[in-house]
Amino acid sequence: xxxxxxxxxxxxxxxxxxxxxxxxxxxxxxxxxxxxxxxxxxxxxxxxxxxxxxxxxxxxxxxxxxxxxxxxxxxxxxxxxxxxxxxxxxxxxxxxxxxxxxxxxxxxxxxxxxxxxxxxxxxxxxxxxxxxxxxxxxxxxxxxxxxxxxxxxxxxxxxxxxxxxxxxxxxxxxxxxxxxxxxxxxxxxxxxxxxxxxxxxxxxxxxxxxxxxxxxxxxxxxxxxxxxxxxxxxxxx
Amino acid sequence: xxxxxxxxxxxxxxxxxxxxxxxxxxxxxxxxxxxxxxxxxxxxxxxxxxxxxxxxxxxxxxxxxxxxxxxxxxxxxxxxxxxxxxxxxxxxxxxxxxxxxxxxxxxxxxxxxxxxxxxxxxxxxxxxxxxxxxxxxxxxxxxxxxxxxxxxxxxxxxxxxxxxxxxxxxxxxxxxxxxxxxxxxxxxxxxxxxxxxxxxxxxxxxxxxxxxxxxxxxxxxxxxxxxxxxxxxxxxx
DNA sequence: TCAAAAGTGTTCCTCATACACCCATGC
DNA sequence: GCATGGGTGTATGAGGAACACTTTTGA
Numbered sequence: 001x002x003x004x005x006x007x008x009x010x011x012x013x014x015x016x017x018x019x020x021x022x023x024x025x026x027x028x029x030x031x032x033x034x035x036x037x038x039x040x041x042x043x044x045x046x047x048x049x050x051x052x053x054x055x056x057x058x059x060x061x062x063x064x065x066x067x068x069x070x071x072x073x074x075x076x077x078x079x080x081x082x083x084x085x086x087x088x089x090x091x092x093x094x095x096x097x098x099x100x101x102x103x104x105x106x107x108x109x110x111x112x113x114x115x116x117x118x119x120x121x122x123x124x125x126x127x128x129x130x131x132x133x134x135x136x137x138x139x140x141x142x143x144x145x146x147x148x149x150x151x152x153x154x155x156x157x158x159x160x161x162x163x164x165x166x167x168x169x170x171x172x173x174x175x176x177x178x179x180x181x182x183x184x185x186x187x188x189x190x191x192x193x194x195x196x197x198x199x200x201x202x203x204x205x206x207x208x209x210x211x212x213x214x215x216x217x218x219x220x221x222x223x224x225x226x227x228x229x230x231x232x233x234x235x236x237x
Numbered sequence: 238x239x240x241x242x243x244x245x246x247x248x249x250x251x252x253x254x255x256x257x258x259x260x261x262x263x264x265x266x267x268x269x270x271x272x273x274x275x276x277x278x279x280x281x282x283x284x285x286x287x288x289x290x291x292x293x294x295x296x297x298x299x300x301x302x303x304x305x306x307x308x309x310x311x312x313x314x315x316x317x318x319x320x321x322x323x324x325x326x327x328x329x330x331x332x333x334x335x336x337x338x339x340x341x342x343x344x345x346x347x348x349x350x351x352x353x354x355x356x357x358x359x360x361x362x363x364x365x366x367x368x369x370x371x372x373x374x375x376x377x378x379x380x381x382x383x384x385x386x387x388x389x390x391x392x393x394x395x396x397x398x399x400x401x402x403x404x405x406x407x408x409x410x411x412x413x414x415x416x417x418x419x420x421x422x423x424x425x426x427x428x429x430x431x432x433x434x435x436x437x438x439x440x441x442x443x444x445x446x447x448x449x450x451x452x453x454x455x456x457x458x459x460x461x462x463x464x465x466x467x468x469x470x471x472x473x474x
Numbered sequence: 475t476c477a478a479a480a481g482t483g484t485t486c487c488t489c490a491t492a493c494a495c496c497c498a499t500g501c
Numbered sequence: 502g503c504a505t506g507g508g509t510g511t512a513t514g515a516g517g518a519a520c521a522c523t524t525t526t527g528a
Binding site for chain 1: 257301327331339
Binding site for chain 2: 490491497500
């Protein structure tokens with residue numbers, strides 16, 4: 001018994017020594033033509049002192065997985081999302097950012113289509129989409145609001161080189177695309193200038209189809225030109 | 238004895254579990270008007286299997302220090318450099334990037350003036366300035382060449398918003414500044430266009446002094462306008 | 475015929491680029 | 502007087518910003 005206690009004490013010492021851990025936090029932005037507002041994926045935090053607040057989708061990195069792999073796994077395990085194009089944004093390492101000890105967190109971010117990433121209602125982590133503008137320093141756990149801010153800033157800065165069209169249906173109108181840009185940038189854009197710029201980027205092509213059953217002149221539908229996801233990956237490296 | 242061995246075995250198990258660590262690697266770029274070439278700060282690596290290769294200035298992050306603080310401390314301890322403006326670049330976390338176990342490394346980068354950051358010859362870590370272009374995948378330890386590449390890419394991309402003038406003497410000529418830009422970008426620039434662009438940036442001001450004792454028309458000397466270091470810090474956030 | 479969104483062109487300004495010659499000094 | 506780098510202006514084209522009216526459809 002005494003021996004066991006000694007062992008435990010020693011173990012605890014070691015644990016203290018190594019009480020720093022690495023985690024990944026994923027900032028997933030969601031959008032859908034019908035929603036208007038940009039959404040962000042959150043979990044319900046049940047860790048003291050943050051009970052009832054929102055947290056990002058995060059977990060510890062395992063010893064046998066790369067950071068990028070960890071991000072994919074965590075997103076699958078906690079939110080049920082597969083095959084998402086994640087990018088590293090920044091690393092957060094303040095001493096006291098986590099109440100349980102030293103946790104250094106690498107932030108990743110991605111863009112998804114709400115209609116394709118429905119949340120399973122029985123998920124024990126209670127993931128949910130929250131309107132981006134409703135998330136505040138006050139209702140987010142840990143330093144996750146700061147991470148959210150860094151991610152939206154990254155997204156806004158790189159909006160022209162990120163595959164944001166993946167947040168839209170396969171075929172979409174230019175107005176839908178413009179609404180998406182406006183949701184991300186949180187500012188109105190000029191229609192004519194927007195069209196000129198997008199068409200010059202040479203990433204989408206028009207189809208021969210038009211909207212149907214709309215109470216106004218039907219809009220032409222557009223499609224992606226190539227594999228923009230792959231392009232984006234290559235462009236970033 | 239048996240007991241002790243058991244304890245050690247248990248400790249080792251725990252150590253294995255927690256054998257992931259966090260480090261910071263600093264990529265310090267150095268320049269001096271007389272050198273022409275951009276330099277990078279390296280240490281002599283003596284860890285197998287990288288003996289004789291160059292490494293970046295890095296070390297483990299302590300449990301009680303923030304990442305930014307760790308970068309400052311490590312740079313001071315290993316290279317003797319104080320008060321350097323460091324910026325986080327990217328985090329590297331491949332499973333097998335370090336032979337001794339799982340080490341996740343946060344890369345930081347900074348710009349310094351060679352003449353102000355002389356290396357103490359008795360330094361046990363053997364820091365040295367290496368011409369940037371001489372560093373290769375082949376002569377750098379770990380994944381440090383990859384980190385170096387990410388850092389120079391970051392520097393080139395942000396050259397207009399980073400306080401690169403801090404790599405020059407207090408008073409400098411526009412030609413000296415142009416040479417610095419050319420060293421960083423590794424490409425020649427047009428003299429007239431360069432001057433127009435820099436002067437429009439409104440970050441330097443002319444003095445009433447001129448070069449002396451040069452065998453050609455003496456150049457006007459310029460100075461920084463404000464605290465560009467502070468400006469840069471605010472601009473990044 | 476009305477409401478609602480689609481679609482379209484021009485002007486102005488700023489900025490990037492390309493490019494060549496005279497100027498002041500030390501030797 | 503000559504070698505050396507300092508210093509300057511202009512023309513052209515691309516891209517961003519501002520701005521208003523006509524078209525097509527369903528109801």
